[in-house]
Amino acid sequence: xxxxxxxxxxxxxxxxxxxxxxxxxxxxxxxxxxxxxxxxxxxxxxxxxxxxxxxxxxxxxxxxxxxxxxxxxxxxxxxxxxxxxxxxxxxxxxxxxxxxxxxxxxxxxxxxxxxxxxxxxxxxxxxxxxxxxxxxxxxxxxxxxxxxxxxxxxxxxxxxxxxxxxxxxxxxxxxxxxxxxxxxxxxxxxxxxxxxxxxxxxxxxxxxxxxxxxxxxxxxxxxxxxxxxxxxxxxxxxxxxxxxxxxxxxxxxxxxxxxxxxxxxxxxxxxxxxxxxxxx
Amino acid sequence: xxxxxxxxxxxxxxxxxxxxxxxxxxxxxxxxxxxxxxxxxxxxxxxxxxxxxxxxxxxxxxxxxxxxxxxxxxxxxxxxxxxxxxxxxxxxxxxxxxxxxxxxxxxxxxxxxxxxxxxxxxxxxxxxxxxxxxxxxxxxxxxxxxxxxxxxxxxxxxxxxxxxxxxxxxxxxxxxxxxxxxxxxxxxxxxxxxxxxxxxxxxxxxxxxxxxxxxxxxxxxxxxxxxxxxxxxxxxxxxxxxxxxxxxxxxxxxxxxxxxxxxxxxxxxxxxxxxxxxxxxxxxxxxxxxxxxxxxxxxxxxxxxxxxxxxxxxxxxxxxxxxxxxxxxxxxxxxxxxxxxxxxxxxxxxxxxxxxxxxxxxxxxxxxxxxxxxxxxxxxxxxxxxxxxxxxxxxxxxxxxxxxxxxxxxxxxxxxxxxxxxxxxxxxxxxxxxxxxxxxxxxxxxxxxxxxxxxxxxxxxxxxxxxxxxxxxxxxxxxxxxxxxxxxxxxxxxxxxxxxxxxxxxxxxx
Numbered sequence: 202x203x204x205x206x207x208x209x210x211x212x213x214x215x216x217x218x219x220x221x222x223x224x225x226x227x228x229x230x231x232x233x234x235x236x237x238x239x240x241x242x243x244x245x246x247x248x249x250x251x252x253x254x255x256x257x258x259x260x261x262x263x264x265x266x267x268x269x270x271x272x273x274x275x276x277x278x279x280x281x282x283x284x285x286x287x288x289x290x291x292x293x294x295x296x297x298x299x300x301x302x303x304x305x306x307x308x309x310x311x312x313x314x315x316x317x318x319x320x321x322x323x324x325x326x327x328x329x330x331x332x333x334x335x336x337x338x339x340x341x342x343x344x345x346x347x348x349x350x351x352x353x354x355x356x357x358x359x360x361x362x363x364x365x366x367x368x369x370x371x372x373x374x375x376x377x378x379x380x381x382x383x384x385x386x387x388x389x390x391x392x393x394x395x396x397x398x399x400x401x402x403x404x405x406x407x408x409x410x411x412x413x414x415x416x417x418x419x420x421x422x423x424x425x426x427x428x429x430x431x432x433x434x435x436x437x438x439x440x441x442x443x444x445x446x447x448x449x450x451x452x453x454x455x456x457x458x459x460x461x462x463x464x465x466x467x468x469x470x471x472x473x474x475x476x477x478x479x480x481x
Numbered sequence: 482x483x484x485x486x487x488x489x490x491x492x493x494x495x496x497x498x499x500x501x502x503x504x505x506x507x508x509x510x511x512x513x514x515x516x517x518x519x520x521x522x523x524x525x526x527x528x529x530x531x532x533x534x535x536x537x538x539x540x541x542x543x544x545x546x547x548x549x550x551x552x553x554x555x556x557x558x559x560x561x562x563x564x565x566x567x568x569x570x571x572x573x574x575x576x577x578x579x580x581x582x583x584x585x586x587x588x589x590x591x592x593x594x595x596x597x598x599x600x601x602x603x604x605x606x607x608x609x610x611x612x613x614x615x616x617x618x619x620x621x622x623x624x625x626x627x628x629x630x631x632x633x634x635x636x637x638x639x640x641x642x643x644x645x646x647x648x649x650x651x652x653x654x655x656x657x658x659x660x661x662x663x664x665x666x667x668x669x670x671x672x673x674x675x676x677x678x679x680x681x682x683x684x685x686x687x688x689x690x691x692x693x694x695x696x697x698x699x700x701x702x703x704x705x706x707x708x709x710x711x712x713x714x715x716x717x718x719x720x721x722x723x724x725x726x727x728x729x730x731x732x733x734x735x736x737x738x739x740x741x742x743x744x745x746x747x748x749x750x751x752x753x754x755x756x757x758x759x760x761x762x763x764x765x766x767x768x769x770x771x772x773x774x775x776x777x778x779x780x781x782x783x784x785x786x787x788x789x790x791x792x793x794x795x796x797x798x799x800x801x802x803x804x805x806x807x808x809x810x811x812x813x814x815x816x817x818x819x820x821x822x823x824x825x826x827x828x829x830x831x832x833x834x835x836x837x838x839x840x841x842x843x844x845x846x847x848x849x850x851x852x853x854x855x856x857x858x859x860x861x862x863x864x865x866x867x868x869x870x871x872x873x874x875x876x877x878x879x880x881x882x883x884x885x886x887x888x889x890x891x892x893x894x895x896x897x898x899x900x901x902x903x904x905x906x907x908x909x910x911x912x913x914x915x916x917x918x919x920x921x922x923x924x925x926x927x928x929x930x931x932x933x934x935x936x937x938x939x940x941x942x943x944x945x946x947x948x949x950x951x952x953x954x955x956x957x958x959x960x961x962x963x964x965x966x967x968x969x970x971x972x973x974x975x976x977x978x979x980x981x982x983x984x985x986x987x988x989x990x991x
Contacts, residue, residue: 219957220731223893223921256957417730 203227203479204344204382204411205427206420207263211236212245218252224417225424228261233275234268234290242271246278253283261285263321269300276301280308284318290348292322293329298339305341319343321384325351330368337372337379344382346413347372350389362403373408387413394422401426410476428480429473437470437477487859487911489983495973496600496621503980506882506914511835516637516678521705529655533708536645536683537566544574545642546602548679550671551581552647552659552808556718559647559685561588562710567597574599574619578641580630580671580829581873582609585718593617602639603630604873613971614870616987622870622972624863626878627671627807628832628839629977634674635833638979644679646672646704647713651686652694655704660696660819662688666716667788667809667818669698673828676703687712698826720811726768726791727761731921735890736765738919738942739848740773745940746886746933748846749773754782754801756847756880757792759810762890763848767791774800785840787876788814788824796823805840807832807876832879834977841883848888848919849877853905856947858912858927860889861905863974866898868964868988870972874909878977882914886933893920899954899961901947906964908983909974918947925950965989 207228210217213236221229231252237245253262265288266275276287289301298320305318320341324330325348337345347368349360358364369385376383385404388397397419401412405426412423429437439457444467447455454463483491485502494500501509523529531539541547547567549560560579565588567575573596581604582589590612592598600620605613613622625633633639648657649664659669664687676682682704689709693701727733739762743749749770757767767784768791774781775798783803784792790813795801797817804824809815817824831840841847852872853861862877864870881887891900901920916933918925923943926934937944945953966986974983 220921222957223731224734418728418733 202261202343202382203476204261204384206411206414206423207384208414208417208420209236209265209387212249213237213241215248215252218248218256220417222256222258224420226260226414226417226420227411228263228286229258230263230265230288230413232265233279234265242267246275250279250281253279254281257283263288265290269297272301273304276304276308280305280312280314280318282314282316285316286319286321286343288321288323288346290323291325291329291351292336293326294332295335295339298322298336298342302340317341321346323348324368324372326355330371333371333375334378337375337381342379342381344384345372345376346384347386349386369404369407369409377408382411383409385409385412387415388419389415391416391418398422398426429477433473434477437473440466440470441474485981487908487982488857489908491981491984492970495970495981495984501980503911503976503982506911506976509978509980511636513636515635516640518678518680528653529704529707530653531683531706531708533562533683533685533710534566536706536708537563538570540643540681540683541567541570541572541575542642543572544576546576546578546640548578548641548644548672548675549580550646550669550675551579551583551604552666552669552671552719553664553714553716554581554719555583555585556666556715557583557585557647558712558714559645560586563645564589564592564597568592568595573597576600576602578602578639580604580627581606581875584608590617593619604875605870606872610870610872614868614985614988615990616969616971618971621970623975624874624972625975625979626832626874626977627829627876628834628841628879629874629975629979631674631829631833632835632977633975633979634678635830635835636979641675641679643681643683644672644675646676646682646684646699648684648686648699649713649716650688650690650694651684651707652690652692652701653707654692655682655684655699655701655707656692656694656697657684657686657699657704658694658696659698660815661690661694662686664688664713664716665815665819666714666719667815668806668826668828670807670826670828670831672699674830676700681705683708685710685713696826698828716812716815719809719815725761726765729761731892732762733765734921735892735919736762736769738924739766739888739890740769741940741942742888742917742919742924742937743770743846743886744773745937747936748886749777749779751779752782753845754785754843756785756841756844756849756876756884757789758787758849758876759789760850763850764789764791766848766890767795771795771798771800782845783843785844785880786810786814788818790814793817793824796821805831832876834879834882839879839883841879844880844884846886846888847880847884848890849881851889851891851900854889854891854901854915854918855905855912856903856951858915858918858947859905859908860910860912860915861907862909864907864985866906866961866964868906868966868986870985874974878910881910882977886916887914888917888919889915890919893922893950893954894958897958899951899958901950901954902961903951907974907985911976911982918950920950922950922953965991
């Protein structure tokens with residue numbers, strides 16, 4: 202599943218939902234949480250449900266629900282065949298995720314869905330950060346992400362590269378250990394293309410495979426960063442060929458352009474080629 | 482009744498004139514000679530200065546055709562001033578042959594109601610078009626594109642009695658230009674055919690200078706009189722459309738698809754010449770094309786406009802060699818035309834289909850807008866889906882007919898009404914000359930252009946059929962309702978060769 206970008210669309214804005222259908226994020230993220238005021242929550246649930254079933258987005262549909270208990274009502278309204286994943290905010294423990302998974306089990310069964318909806322927990326607190334590993338290993342979790350603004354508010358800091366480094370690093374390592382995707386938070390400055398690119402490149406280097414977008418204008422930069430470049434693809438092909446040759450000769454390692462390559466390099470090469478294949 | 486080559490049923494006659502039906506984009510060769518106005522002479526001691534009041538009083542009579550240009554667009558003051566004088570003199574049944582009318586010309590509606598003006602031959606943008614749609618005009622209007630109008634004037638299909646030419650600068654002997662003076666608006670090319678063929682030509686200026694005024698966009702040899710008035714208009718209002726690159730994500734996506742298609746077709750290359758207009762999508766295409774050409778160190782040919790700051794920027798960055806300017810859409814363009822020798826004024830005879838080579842024949846690509854497009858690739862720019870005639874043809878038909886590749890850039894729907902549909906309300910430009918429809922959902926290539934279809938196969942853009950685009954629009958918005966009209970014709974839409982492409986019906990007032 203390719204998740205280079207996920208475009209946040211407020212759940213109470215039908216015009217943006219229609220536009221979102223024409224745009225090309227990897228994931229359409231319909232938001233019932235922070236972008237929807239309290240008095241609009243009920244209407245937004247109904248609207249999101251209608252949009253999901255009517256618009257046929259033809260890409261992954263993710264819904265950001267509210268934290269439980271309000272999120273229970275969100276799930277009851279929106280769970281249907283067209284929903285692929287649920288973004289669960291302020292995840293702080295495996296128990297949180299199990300609670301969501303249980304309700305999903307119940308709703309999927311009652312509605313005879315042919316699929317299993319993924320959960321993508323959002324780490325937004327110090328407690329969540331400390332329990333990242335168990336959250337990443339929880340049932341249905343296929344990716345993990347974090348919310349920068351809530352996190353720095355929780356730790357009493359401000360959003361800087363340094364204040365986010367620990368949570369990003371912890372999250373990326375926990376995701377890798379659990380064999381799931383690490384997804385980067387959003388970049389809040391819509392017109393700052395350079396800043397977005399820099400932050401996305403740093404996150405990619407840390408192991409993240411995608412980033413949230415709060416505006417469609419951010420998608421091109423995010424896709425550019427998180428898509429394998431022509432050089433990366435060429436490199437991955439060479440690695441795969443070199444190690445295949447080596448294997449035929451009974452060796453586990455090989456040399457490529459003066460550098461030793463072995464199993465971890467092959468793993469990285471395969472990951473690049475998998476992303477490339479999904480993209481094309 | 483006659484069915485023309487675009488499939489529209491037309492009456493045998495419109496407004497008492499036999500209808501020449503549209504036969505195909507290039508199927509009707511010239512069938513007339515040039516009009517030959519009477520020669521005149523001016524003796525050495527004669528003075529050309531006259532007051533505007535005297536010019537109107539002496540030369541405008543009942544039933545005459547009077548003309549104006551629209552270089553000042555929504556900032557033009559002259560049409561209203563002259564018509565007020567005509568009305569005060571009790572003159573009736575005027576044919577108003579302005580190249581285009583804008584919302585500023587709303588007082589024309591009153592002149593239509595009172596019988597001062599009986600018919601309009603020209604583009605109508607806004608309230609005058611709305612009034613025409615509701616049957617406020619005594620006779621049937623005729624709409625032509627810029628080049629078609631020039632041809633009509635040359636052939637005598639649109640004989641002009643008195644041409645009033647708003648001149649930002651004129652000398653005492655009638656040489657005029659639009660690049661100097663407080664009302665500088667750029668070229669004066671829309672009036673050039675009128676200056677050649679009208680029976681009387683009156684230059685009206687708010688910047689009378691000593692002889693000779695240069696450059697000479699309109700020549701002394703064609704001007705009978707020069708009238709000085711306080712102000713001809715407000716050039717700030719030539720910026721009357723969208724003149725900034727779009728920020729709308731879906732419109733930007735349309736622009737991206739156009740750029741990627743152009744790239745796949747090899748158009749973004751050395752010597753490429755383009756028609757660029759106003760409108761956010763078109764400007765985004767222009768801007769992106771400039772960036773790409775600069776990155777690739779490619780120098781294109783010429784840019785044709787509707788000139789905006791973005792085309793000027795391409796010239797100044799050295800990514801195109803020349804601008805051929807028929808109209809300025811902002812004041813940056815006016816300044817560039819005044820100062821840069823590679824920014825050159827052209828007149829509307831360059832746009833005519835009937836001469837020894839239209840400027841449009843040299844275009845590689847044109848990107849144009851529309852209010853509607855249909856599954857036969859027909860394009861409407863005149864009417865809205867409610868049937869109201871709210872826009873002129875402008876420079877749509879010529880570039881579409883002649884450019885190697887013509888793009889129509891449109892959203893799939895506007896305000897929950899499909900833009901891509903089974904049948905356009907009005908055909909402005911026939912589908913046979915349209916090559917690519919670009920929407921935010923992808924592009925559709927006219928099946929006539931198998932060469933384009935083959936070349937875009939490998940481009941990273943969604944290529945759909947026009948029926949698929951239409952289905953997407955209908956799935957989202959439902960099938961559009963047809964406008965409620967009567968059988969009365971209020972306007973005829975001519976193709977650039979003077980044949981009739983379609984008619985506009987009277988809209989029922991609710």
